Amino acid sequence: xxxxxxxxxxxxxxxxxxxASGCAxxxxxxxxxxxxxxxxxxxxxTVMADPRAGRPTPRMAETPxxxxxxxxxxxxxxxxxxxxxxxxxxxxxxxxxxxxAGNTAAEFATVARALAAxxxxxxxxxxxxxxxxxxxxxxxxxxxxxxxxSREVITLVTAExxxxxxxxxxxxxxxxxxxxxxxxxxxxxxxxLTLINTLLGIVIDTDRMRPQLAGVTGGLSGPAIRPVxxxxxxxxxxxxxxxxxxxxxxxxxxxxxxxxDALELLAAGAAxxxxxxxxxxxxxxxxxxxxxxxxxxxxxGFTSVGEVVGLAHERKVRL
Amino acid sequence: xxxxxxxxxxxxxxxxxxxxHRLTIAAPGVADAAAPGQFVAVAVGGPTSAQLLRRCFxxxxxxxxxxxxxxxxxxxxxxxxxxxxxxxxxxLVDVVAPLGRPFPLPDEPxxxxxxxxxxxxxxxxxxxxxxxxxxxxxxxxxxxxxxxxLYGVEEAGRVADAVHVTTDDGSLGRRGWVxxxxxxxxxxxxxxxxxxxxxxxxxxxxxxxxxAHEATAYVAVEESMACGIGVCMTCVLPVRRDDxxxxxxxxCVDGPVFRGDQVRWDAYxxxxxxxxxxxxxxxxxGGH
Numbered sequence: 001x002x003x004x005x006x007x008x009x010x011x012x013x014x015x016x017x018x019x020a021s022g023c024a025x026x027x028x029x030x031x032x033x034x035x036x037x038x039x040x041x042x043x044x045x046t047v048m049a050d051p052r053a054g055r056p057t058p059r060m061a062e063t064p065x066x067x068x069x070x071x072x073x074x075x076x077x078x079x080x081x082x083x084x085x086x087x088x089x090x091x092x093x094x095x096x097x098x099x100x101a102g103n104t105a106a107e108f109a110t111v112a113r114a115l116a117a118x119x120x121x122x123x124x125x126x127x128x129x130x131x132x133x134x135x136x137x138x139x140x141x142x143x144x145x146x147x148x149x150s151r152e153v154i155t156l157v158t159a160e161x162x163x164x165x166x167x168x169x170x171x172x173x174x175x176x177x178x179x180x181x182x183x184x185x186x187x188x189x190x191x192x193l194t195l196i197n198t199l200l201g202i203v204i205d206t207d208r209m210r211p212q213l214a215g216v217t218g219g220l221s222g223p224a225i226r227p228v229x230x231x232x233x234x235x236x237x238x239x240x241x242x243x244x245x246x247x248x249x250x251x252x253x254x255x256x257x258x259x260x261d262a263l264e265l266l267a268a269g270a271a272x273x274x275x276x277x278x279x280x281x282x283x284x285x286x287x288x289x290x291x292x293x294x295x296x297x298x299x300x301g302f303t304s305v306g307e308v309v310g311l312a313h314e315r316k317v318r319l
Numbered sequence: 320x321x322x323x324x325x326x327x328x329x330x331x332x333x334x335x336x337x338x339x340h341r342l343t344i345a346a347p348g349v350a351d352a353a354a355p356g357q358f359v360a361v362a363v364g365g366p367t368s369a370q371l372l373r374r375c376f377x378x379x380x381x382x383x384x385x386x387x388x389x390x391x392x393x394x395x396x397x398x399x400x401x402x403x404x405x406x407x408x409x410x411l412v413d414v415v416a417p418l419g420r421p422f423p424l425p426d427e428p429x430x431x432x433x434x435x436x437x438x439x440x441x442x443x444x445x446x447x448x449x450x451x452x453x454x455x456x457x458x459x460x461x462x463x464x465x466x467x468x469l470y471g472v473e474e475a476g477r478v479a480d481a482v483h484v485t486t487d488d489g490s491l492g493r494r495g496w497v498x499x500x501x502x503x504x505x506x507x508x509x510x511x512x513x514x515x516x517x518x519x520x521x522x523x524x525x526x527x528x529x530x531a532h533e534a535t536a537y538v539a540v541e542e543s544m545a546c547g548i549g550v551c552m553t554c555v556l557p558v559r560r561d562d563x564x565x566x567x568x569x570x571c572v573d574g575p576v577f578r579g580d581q582v583r584w585d586a587y588x589x590x591x592x593x594x595x596x597x598x599x600x601x602x603x604x605g606g607h
Contacts, residue, residue: 022552029549029572032322033415045552051600053567057592060545060553065369067545071552074567077600214591222371280546281362281371283415284325 002297003304004290006040006271008249009166009191011125013040013095013272016305017262017290020253020276021046021099021128021170022071023221024286026085027092033283036094039290040272044085046099046130049107051077056214061203066222066255067277068201070215073101073133078111082118090123097126097168101133105143105152112160127165128251129157129190132172132197133219145175147184154188168251170194173232179239186246194251194274195232199225222255222277229254230268237269237310257285259292266305267312323548324348325415330406331388338467339438340404341379343390344412350387353378354421355446356539356576359391360547362413363399370399372545377442377516377575378417389416392441392470418547419575422446422514422537428454430508432534433479434497434525436517437463438470442539446514447478456480458508460500462521466491498524505532512537515579519587526579536579542570557583557595565598 004015018041024030026044036042054074061068076084078100089096098115102108108129115121131143131153143149150169158167169185171178173196182193198219205212233252239245252270256262257278265273273293278285302308328345335341346359360373376391395404406412422442425431431450433443440461447457457478462485463469469491475482483500484492493500498521504510505528513529515522516539529536542554549572558568559581568574586593594601 023550025550025552033325033548053594053598053600053602054552054555056594057553057555058543058590059555060372060543060551062370062372062545065371067372069545069551069553074552074555074600208590214593223369277371280551281368281373282325282413283546283548283550 010164015040016272018274020274023276034287041095043097046101047081061212066224068218070213070218078114086120090120095125096123099128101130109156112157128168130170151184151188158189168192168194172197192249196229226255233268259296262293269310340393347386349416350381353417356422357417359416375547379441392438430456430510431512432510433459434515436521439517460497462497501528523584538579539575557586
C-alpha cells in the first residue's frame with residue numbers, strides 16, 4: 001500500500017485518480033459502479049451558462065482503440081447544474097472539480113461567478129476551464145488555440161473564484177506549441193493545467209460515402225491518443241523543470257485504461273490522472289485504475305505517488 | 320429496484336436462429352430485477368480489446384436458472400458482434416444489466432398488438448407472456464425485408480393469440496410492411512396499446528397508425544450508444560416531455576421505451592437526427 005495522496009496547489013487529494021469531464025456525466029449514473037467518494041475527485045461534464053441541446057446525431061464513431069465524439073457540450077446550464085447535480089455530488093461526499101465553458105470570455109466568467117456563490121461550492125476542490133472543446137460551431141475560435149484568447153478567459157474566470165481555489169486550464173494538443181499556450185494560461189492566473197483534450201478527427205462512412213458524424217468532425221479519445229497525452233505532459237513538465245514555465249500541478253488525461261497507463265502519465269509529470277473513455281468500456285474503470293496503480297507502485301518498490309511524478313525526466317538517458 | 324450491475328459470467332448457449340444468434344449468458348442477480356423492454360450492454364473483444372464501445376441488445380428473455388441467466392439476439396454484422404457470436408459456452412462475457420426503462424403495462428386486461436421489425440422482435444415474446452399473464456389479448460405482427468431476416472415466427476405462435484407476418488419481398492407472409500397490417504389488427508381487436516421495436520422508420524409508422532386509431536404506441540428505439548449507462552450522451556433523441564417542452568434525452572436511461580407520440584419523428588431524415596429548432600437549448604442563429 002503506497003501513499004497515494006497527491007497535492008494540487010492548496011488541496012490534497014487521497015489518491016490521484018479522477019474521472020474525466022464528459023465521460024462520467026454528473027455522477028449519479030456512475031455511482032452504481034464506482035463509489036465516487038473513493039476517487040481522488042470527480043470531474044463534472046462541462047457546464048455553460050444556459051441549457052444546451054448539443055449537436056445532431058449520429059454523435060459517435062468507434063475507431064481503433066478509441067472513438068470520435070461530437071456531443072457539442074450538451075448540458076442543463078449552470079443554474080440547474082448547481083441545484084441538481086453539484087448539490088447531489090456534495091450530498092454523497094464527493095470531492096468535485098467543475099468543468100466550465102462559455103461561448104465568450106464573459107460567459108466563462110458568468111458561470112464561475114454563479115458556481116462560487118452557490119451553497120454547494122464547499123465540495124469543489126478545483127475548477128477546470130475548458131478552453132479546448134473541439135465540438136463547437138466556431139471551432140476556429142477554440143480559445144486554447146490562441147494565446148491571447150486563452151489569457152482573456154482565464155483572467156476573467158480566476159477573478160470570480162476565491163484565490164485559493166485550484167484552477168486548471170484544459171488544453172488541446174492540436175496546436176503548434178503547447179508550451180506557449182500553457183505559458184499564456186499560467187501567466188493569466190491559472191494555477192494548474194489539464195492535458196489533454198481530444199484531438200480533432202473525421203470518420204467517413206464508406207457505405208454512404210459521407211462523414212459518419214452528423215457534425216462531420218469529432219474529438220478523438222481513448223487509448224489510441226495516450227502517447228499524444230504523454231508527449232504533451234512531457235513537454236510542459238520539461239518546460240517547468242527548465243524554468244521556462246512556473247511549476248504547477250498537471251492533471252493528465254488521454255487514453256488511460258489501466259493502472260500501468262496511469263503510472264505512465266504520472267512519470268511524464270502529471271500530479272493526478274483522469275480516466276475517460278475507458279469508463280464507457282468498463283464502468284468500474286476509475287476505481288479499478290486506482291487499485292491497479294496502487295499495485296503497480298508496490299510492484300516497482302515505490303512507496304508514494306510523489307516519488308513517481310515526473311520521474312521519467314530524471315531517468316531519461318542523457319546522450 | 321437496485322439499479323444496473325456489471326457481471327462477468329460464462330456463455331451458456333449459442334444457437335443459430337435463422338440469420339441471427341441467440342446467446343444465453345449467466346448473469347447472477349439480473350433476472351429478478353429485469354422487465355421486458357430493458358436492455359444489456361456487452362463488452363466485446365476481451366479486456367484488451369481495441370473495440371471499446373459496448374454493444375447494446377434488448378433483453379430477449381431472463382430465467383432464474385443458476386442464479387440468473389439472460390438471453391439476447393445478435394446479428395453478426397460487424398467485428399464486435401462477430402466476436403460475440405463466435406464465443407463458445409464457458410467463455411466469459413462482461414455484461415451490464417438491466418438497463419433502461421421497460422415497456423409500461425396496462426392497468427387492466429385489454430387487447431394489445433406487438434410489432435417487431437427484423438430481430439427487433441427479440442423483447443416482444445417475453446412481453447407477450449407478461450401481457451397475457453395479466454389477461455390481455457396479444458396479437459403480434461412480425462416484419463422484415465425477407466423471410467430469413469424475421470426472428471421468432473414460431474415462438475410468436477406459442478406466446479401470442481394470433482401472428483401476422485410481412486416481408487418486403489413476399490418470401491413469407493404478406494408482401495409489404497407491418498404498418499399496412501396494423502390498422503386492421505387494431506380495428507378488429509380494439510387494441511388500446513401498440514408495442515413496437517425495430518428500425519426508426521417502422522416505429523414512426525407504427526406511432527402514426529396507432530395514434531390515428533386512438534391507441535397508445537410504446538416504442539423501443541435503436542439509437543447507437545457508446546456506454547449504455549447514461550454517461551456518454553451519444554444516444555440522445557428529441558422527445559416532447561409531459562410539460563410540452565422538447566428536450567434531447569438519452570435513450571439509454573430515459574428510454575429505450577418512449578411513448579411514440581412524444582418522439583419528434585420530424586427531426587429524422589436521411590440517417591441523421593437534427594435538433595429541433597424549438598428544443599430546449601437548441602442552437603441559436605449562428606450556431607452554438
